[in-house]
Amino acid sequence: MKEQMEKLKIQLDEELSLVNNLQELDAIRVKYLGKKGLITDLLKGMKDLSNDERKAFGALVNELKQSTADKIAQKTQELKEAEIRKEIESMPQFDVSIPTKLDRGSYHPITLVQRECERIFKSMGFTVEDYSEVVTDYECFESVNIPKNHPARDMQDTYYLENGQLLKSQTSAAQNAILKKYGDALKNDGKPIKAIFPGRCFRNEATDACHENTFFQMEGMMVDKDISISNLIYFMKTMLSEVFKKDIKVRLRPGFFPFVEPGFELDISCLICSGEGCPSCKHSGWLELCPCGMIHPQVLREGGIDPEEYTGFAFGLGLTRLAMMKYGIKDIRDLNSGSLKALAQFTDDE
Ligand code: FA5
Numbered sequence: 001m002k003e004q005m006e007k008l009k010i011q012l013d014e015e016l017s018l019v020n021n022l023q024e025l026d027a028i029r030v031k032y033l034g035k036k037g038l039i040t041d042l043l044k045g046m047k048d049l050s051n052d053e054r055k056a057f058g059a060l061v062n063e064l065k066q067s068t069a070d071k072i073a074q075k076t077q078e079l080k081e082a083e084i085r086k087e088i089e090s091m092p093q094f095d096v097s098i099p100t101k102l103d104r105g106s107y108h109p110i111t112l113v114q115r116e117c118e119r120i121f122k123s124m125g126f127t128v129e130d131y132s133e134v135v136t137d138y139e140c141f142e143s144v145n146i147p148k149n150h151p152a153r154d155m156q157d158t159y160y161l162e163n164g165q166l167l168k169s170q171t172s173a174a175q176n177a178i179l180k181k182y183g184d185a186l187k188n189d190g191k192p193i194k195a196i197f198p199g200r201c202f203r204n205e206a207t208d209a210c211h212e213n214t215f216f217q218m219e220g221m222m223v224d225k226d227i228s229i230s231n232l233i234y235f236m237k238t239m240l241s242e243v244f245k246k247d248i249k250v251r252l253r254p255g256f257f258p259f260v261e262p263g264f265e266l267d268i269s270c271l272i273c274s275g276e277g278c279p280s281c282k283h284s285g286w287l288e289l290c291p292c293g294m295i296h297p298q299v300l301r302e303g304g305i306d307p308e309e310y311t312g313f314a315f316g317l318g319l320t321r322l323a324m325m326k327y328g329i330k331d332i333r334d335l336n337s338g339s340l341k342a343l344a345q346f347t348d349d350e
Contacts, residue, residue: 143176144259157204167202171219179303192224216319223312232313260293
């Protein structure tokens with residue numbers, strides 16, 4: 001019987017050396033260790049043995065069982081490792097040290113111009129405000145001196161929501177909140193209100209090369225004692241020369257907005273056609289960029305500020321048009337087009 005056991009060991013080693021995969025290995029396990037396997041078979045001969053011989057033989061069979069199980073476990077491990085190696089080798093090989101050329105995306109030109117303006121105004125002591133895109137009629141119109149049924153509402157064909165709120169048609173919608181937010185610091189600590197508010201505006205406009213239904217403005221306000229039109233002109237000029245890094249021809253003409261008195265239109269000479277006239281400037285050579293004026297006493301009063309004591313200016317810069325002029329974009333509609341070919345060519349100087 002011992003001979004038979006030795007034979008089984010040799011036979012197992014041979015079979016294990018030939019096995020190539022886990023299925024074949026499992027068949028060997030069943031053949032040797034299964035309920036009807038070769039090692040179990042050995043036990044059948046025990047009935048002819050004496051008690052002592054049976055004990056000794058039983059111990060030998062257990063030893064054989066254990067060594068067979070160990071060999072199969074080791075082979076299982078070897079086969080699994082071989083499978084993993086094979087899978088790794090079949091994967092595409094690459095050199096992790098080679099520098100990659102990734103498409104990193106780029107900032108939208110409006111974002112670039114907005115950040116540039118924020119940087120300029122922050123350096124002049126202005127805070128940057130964030131505000132909602134959905135506002136109330138009071139915020140957008142009534143608080144800035146445009147009561148219900150006022151004809152000035154016709155200039156901004158507004159998207160109203162079913163709940164009575166609206167998509168803001170102008171960043172002036174934040175004026176009242178800004179006055180209320182900083183009014184106490186002005187009155188109690190003499191800290192001037194200096195804030196800008198860039199934001200998206202919506203109007204039901206027929207679109208053309210210089211009009212979109214969704215565009216960006218940047219509101220600016222300064223309120224203190226003795227603020228005059230000279231302060232307004234100084235900040236406008238500083239901002240434009242910083243943004244364009246060169247002298248820009250501007251003109252100031254009277255403009256009507258119910259929330260400023262006096263009110264102005266600040267136009268810049270069209271940089272697309274150098275003032276010759278083109279579709280981007282409606283062939284006038286000038287582009288309406290930044291209406292502005294001295295804040296109307298009623299608007300100050302509505303914001304809790306005494307107009308007898310304080311004065312201020314406000315402006316509503318057309319950020320989208322500024323981006324067009326800065327980057328020479330001829331058609332405003334390219335900016336909302338989502339066309340990466342058109343938009344990805346602008347770089348962040350930061
Ligand atoms: C206003 O919206 C006023 N709230 C601006 C203002 C603020 C005046 C504070 C006085 C004091 P207006 O409707 O003109 O004004 O728009 C301001 C600027 O936004 C325009 O000069 C233009 O640059 C830009 N703009 C207006 N409508 C569009 C449009 N449909 N597409 C692109 N830009 C536009």
